[in-house]
Amino acid sequence: MLQPINPDHPEPRKIARAIDLIQKGEVIGYPTDTVYGFGCDLMNKAAIERVYQIKGMRQNKNLAFICPDLSDIARYAIVENQAYRILKRFLPGPYTFILPATREVPKYVHLKQKTVGIRVPNHPVALALVRALGRPLISTTAAPPGEDPIIDPGEIDDRFPGLALVLDAGTGGAVPTTVIDLSQGDVQIVRQGAGPTDDLV
Template structure:
């Protein structure tokens, strides 16, 4: 049965953040709020936890995961970013974007698409997620909390407890955070490609493509 923490969305209680980080370090799967919607997360190198997330969402091995990072220094560890892109990311993070880049060797192969060595990365603009990432000292492997058959992320923590209490180790209730996922931008080609329009303003990238 999952533990349940009510954490203040603006002033996260350090005691609860520490306990949440311990659950992740011990191989747990958590539900936590971001600046876009609720997400499932686990430690990067925890294969069994990653498989549990796949089972919850019924994902195949081609579905991309995202690394949610504390800051740009984390991003540069896991993704190959040139100076021009670094300046772009600096202007748009933290924020509601996921950027897809070629992965570095620091990213375990099992997190990547079988035919493509790329990884989604993002820096959230929300105190709970950033406090948790700071306590962990490394990114979280994450994916949006969309249940099989649904078209929108689950955002009611009561429903999460009803449906997922036996599937995860912790549910963090950080209040309402919406149900619109990130805007996803593929940065692996010559030009940025908008893969999904979400909460982040995609006009900068669509304008570049239309020019």
């Protein structure tokens, strides 16, 4: 179901409706500062399995998740001083940072690697969702595996009938996040995306 939402000042009742669905184990589509994503509760294993099913993605692929701010990241990832300085410079923004997972992260999310991909997007709707939920929200690009991100929320709603709701904040971006691995103590650019990396290396 498509639900128009104000991209700059998301209506609280629309956020509350989305959160109600997420808390019931549903998967939604929502905008970020890069592309539209699929989201569910990080702590709901059945919902995460549904994300893989809806997207048609193999379960050996890690999923990233959204935190509302830097202080929240430390609950779910081990952040050394150098990594913290980088996060502080680049977040919120169009980046996913890979970091060592803490015990707060369910094992079914970090799989064998014991690392997590964490985002703090610069988008009012995504931040309103994760703040209202009170814990991280899964974030994976709204696209079938190997295809470009879908920029039209109406098309997302049509192509993925397993979604309980798609928050329509207008046309989304076509370039996903830049993925940066900080888990080994140095800076490794895994994927060049929307976020510039000139100042990183």
